[in-house]
Amino acid sequence: MLLELHDIQKRFGGVTALRGANLSVAAGEVHLLLGENGAGKSTLMKIVAGIVERDAGRMLWNGSEVSLRTPPEAAAIGIAMVHQESMLAPHMTVAENIFLGREERLKRDLGWVNRRRIVERARRLIEQYNFPLDAETRVDRLSPAGRQLVEICRAIQHGSSLLIFDEPTSSLSDHETEQVFRIVRDLKARQMGIIYITHRMDELRAIGDRVTVLRDGETVHTGNLAEVTTDRLIQYMVGREVAAVYKREHLAPGEALLEGLHLSVHRSGLKDISLTLRRGEITGMAGLIGAGRTELCRALFGVDPIDAGEILVNGKAIAVRTPRDAVQAGIALVTEDRQISGLALRLSIAMNITMANVERISHWGILDLRAQNRMAAELGAKLRLKTVSPGQAAATLSGGNQQKVAIAKWLFRQASIFLFDEPTRGIDIGAKAEVFELMSELARRGAAILMVSSELPELLHVADRILVMRQGRISGELPRDTTQEQIMKLAVMESAA
């Protein structure tokens, strides 16, 4: 075995993150690590990668016990991690990031970092794996998907024998996911060991050999993937039966709440987009990364104001020049990147929930804190938010619960038009089902919903109809009983219809 972990334990203050985790990985194996958020996957991997030290338990590397105190120590013996959240230097180029901290390998004599050589080597690496990346782009201009690819390049070039992927595809489109899979298979063929954390149950079979499931900091199952059903795995993860994780009744849509007519935004490449969001309807939105889905949400929400076209809310044309205009028209945006644009992490849950509608808890500019806490607690209970108190900082919540807070903010605002951009990104199955339930409930109560998602099975389950975008345009509309193949066709090809 390349790596063996026996009975690993870890506590953070009063919280037990790991109470007995076991895991073993062989060379040339893709080992899936599953578990809900908070199950301890990330902590366990941080221990392996030398970011966190274990309290107890044994870690064997090629049969001998090791203790890793820092990431460089782990890198030195051949362990590298592809992080879920970007750990890149945003103001540097792709090439510089790939070789950050590794410049000494490239320097010529006098200790100069040779820029041209770095760019060249980065280019070769990128070409070798066929990534859609430019070595000289600054990282802050990249989409989340692009950043993820840079992280992967970084880990690969370090020449490791064990690679840890922490949800590499959570922000990627299907096309890009396929590329990541190709890379993983390629690395596996080179006899590397791979630990692969994912929340996407649909992609397990495409990639994994063996699987380990963590629940509440303990290993509850380890075995060959071929010998276990997906339902069984979900059951191990959540510890209960999951009957039909998401199923919703479809209602006849009502009148149009939001209409976009011939919308164009030059700087983000949106061209002549027309769409209608109706009361009681969940409109799905599919497309590859870079097709313009997030950009459309930003345009409708006033982040990138439209250059041409018209936005109508309740049949009346309104000017949406800033997010404030959109919010006042009843539009809500649940962003793809909730830690960056969704939540004020250092503030309390109650403060986050009431943030978009402080007017509701204040008179003449003076806050009614009792009303705030009561209303936030009510909303929290309704969303089954797992918290100690509404005074707790939002940063202490798991991904799923943070997403609920981000949504609760708009419920508190009583918005009627919801734009959900990748609403289930990085959250566990239990929370996903709850987010879908919430969206259905909103639709039932007469909200109009746009749901952007890269997870086609989710779109097919939840949406009433599906719009597909390609290169800044809407390339087609499909009914809810369509297939993944139909969607992909519209997403990648010239007018398939």
Add this chain to the structure above:
Amino acid sequence: MKIDSRVTQRLLPFLSLAVLFTALSIASPYFLTANNLSSVARQTAVFNTMALGMTIVIVSGGIDLSVGSMLGLSGLIGTMALERGYSIVIGVAIGIVVGTVCGFLNGLLVTRLRIPPFVVTLGTLGIFRGLALIFSNGLPVHRIPPGFAFLGGGNLLGVPFVVWLLVLCAAAVHFLLEHTRLGRYAFAIGSNRIASVYAGIPVNFHITAVYAIGGALTGLAGMIEASRLMTGQPTAGQGYELQAIAAVVIGGGSLNGGEGSVVGTLIGAFIMGLLSNGADLLNISNYWQQVIIGSVIILAVTLDEMRKRRAV
């Protein structure tokens, strides 16, 4: 986990203050005298008032390096008004208005030019000081009515007047931060500006307001300083900005924004006041005082960071 994290945040500075207070009471027989304590209160009143304004600015994710110059300019123009025969109340009001206008200008530059507040206020630090020197020709204002001394030196009901003033300002700023929409928006903007924009908060308006309020308090501090010295010095307040920032930071405020409290800031300012008073009483040289205060700033922030890292 039952205790609100913002309560524990205040505990550490408070304990340090208590320890310092006790240690000084034991070390020097003169420390616990009414005379000494009221002199500490008077000395720290100027920093305290400025630091209250700085607290709101820092909570909102900003910083104001120009407050020292602003204090000089407000005090100067306020005393120039007194010199021309305006009443004391009007003179003080003029000082406060000058500070408010300066703060408003800072806010306007920060939000309209979209350059970091550190740079904007570094620029206005020079501009305000220069203006003070231009208006005064570099000369201090001396012909001030004697009644003006009451502001910085007088007593009311046996307690220094500045202490009453400070309590009033502190209560007002605390209320502003914790119980008004403006304060809530300051926290939201400081914690996550993008999320605040997306939540529909009028971010630029509130940032400008925050700097203006900080300016008003600095203007008041300028008048207190002028009253203590009984001159309008164009060079007053040099280096005070660092004292004000240090008080906020020792009191648990974060330069990343979204964190800070009035109680914390007051404790921070008193810790620094006591340190320099104690050093005087114990005959520690001025030079060493600076070393001690600098070390305390680093120590306080280190302890605070360690606490935060453990909490998350």
